[in-house]
Amino acid sequence: HKGQYHHPGKPFWEDSACTKLCQCNPATGLVSCLESRCKAEEQCKVIKDVSTCVPKIIDVTETKAKVCPANSTHKKCTHVCKNMCLHVRPVVCSTVCQEGCECNPGFMFDGTQCVTAANCGCLHHGNPMKSGETWLSAHCSERCVCLPGGTVSCEKAGCALGESCVDQGGARLCSKPDATCHLLPTGGFKSFDGLEDRVWMEGTYILAMPAPKTQVPFRVIAHLNLFTCEPAVIFSSLSYKEVSIEVKKDLTTMVNGKEVSLPFRMNNGLEIVASQYTVVVQHPSGLALRYCSSGKVSLTLTAAYGSEMAGLCGNFNGRADDDLRLQDGSMADSFRSFYNNWRL
Structure with missing residues (x-):
């Protein structure tokens, strides 16, 4: 291969940078190569015109004492694969010795330090x-x-x-996968767990709020305007600690009552970004509130909020049959009483 003889079946590095590992097929004599590299704890060296991966050693000078990690000793001549755990042993082990640190008797090199054989990995x-x-x-x-x-x-x-x-x-x-709750301009809604119905009463509703013990307390509300030529959720708001964010149908965004330009970021982790037709309020805890200019609002939560929610969007426990829970935790006897309970 490239003017050099290689033993059949024995892997070898094609170049001096150890970027391609090749092998000669004993049956055909053809060489196949794959992109590879030395492990993080190794370095590529050319020894007697042969590239090989060897453990990195501490760079020392002749005037300084030879310092080695715990349970190892500096040697003028040590071999690459001596006292090395099997799972970090190089594919090709050089028989040429070199100066470096060698694990003491009873210890093996695990890629970062010398450990007992029982802790080799x-x-x-x-x-x-x-x-x-x-x-x-x-x-x-x-x-x-x-x-x-x-x-x-x-x-x-x-x-x-x-x-x-x-x-x-x-x-x-x-x-558990993320879940999304939707409230459509016509009043149609879908809970985190898939319960679907249509809200037929105009008003402001609590879409979602987590249990009091949750580390990221918030509340999402939306105002549904049904009795117009173009029914829509005319605004949606998110309250988080001392901050109140409101997004209106024309995508005007207010923070604590003052209009802001987007993108807008706050020290508490909340971030507001916008595209042509959507404003997204998001938090690193796994919360994303999307308001579209069409009058649709969606709230997406990660599994971290599972079984911790309440509101029109349900409790996010993977079951749709218990989503009609009231604010006191009891089950509503109808959609009507459910909507009335979460209506402000």
Whole structure:
């Protein structure tokens, strides 16, 4: 390959920067390459015209004492793969020694420090895992743990009803999806849990408010104007702590009674942004209130608010059959009494 002989089946780096890992097929003699790189705790070095990934060592000078991490000793000649945990061992191990830090007898290098063999970690489907680390499988069907000694133990898991298996920062977890409540210009509404009906009484309604114990207390109200040529939610407002935000049908936005230009950001985390036909009030806790110039209002909440809500939009517990709850927590006997209870 490029004028150099490589042993069949033995991986090798194509260039001096260790950006492509190649292998010669013993059956065909053809070379295939994949883009790759050294691990974070390694660096690419060319040793006797061969590129290889070696552990990074502390840069020391001859005039300074050779300082190494705990449980390791500086050596004039140490080998790359000596006393190294299996899950961080390079694909290609050089037989040439070099100056660096070497783990003391009874300790292994885990990629960051020297640990006992029992705390070396595991290799699971090609992924390095720390000792004691737990994780869910690709479809959350199994929960696995890295045991001392490098053994991986898995048991059946699975997500609860109403939850889905999602990827969050590279880790799998069971989570309830976001939910959105809608109030349409004609009075049609849909709760967080999917209950649908039509509000036939004009007035101002409490759409949503969380339980008192919630860390982000807020209240969303909307005024429904039905008896005009163009029925609409003529304004919607969000109250959060000492701040009151009101968005009108022409998308004029008021903060504590004063009109503001958008985008508008506040120190309490609230942010107001606008597109051509929509104003969005959002908070990092997972709240987004959307008001459209068509007279439609939508409130989207993340799963963090699950089972903590009350109002016309329901309690967000995954069940539509108990959404007609009144302010005292009891169930309404009709939609009429439900609407009257949440009408201001």
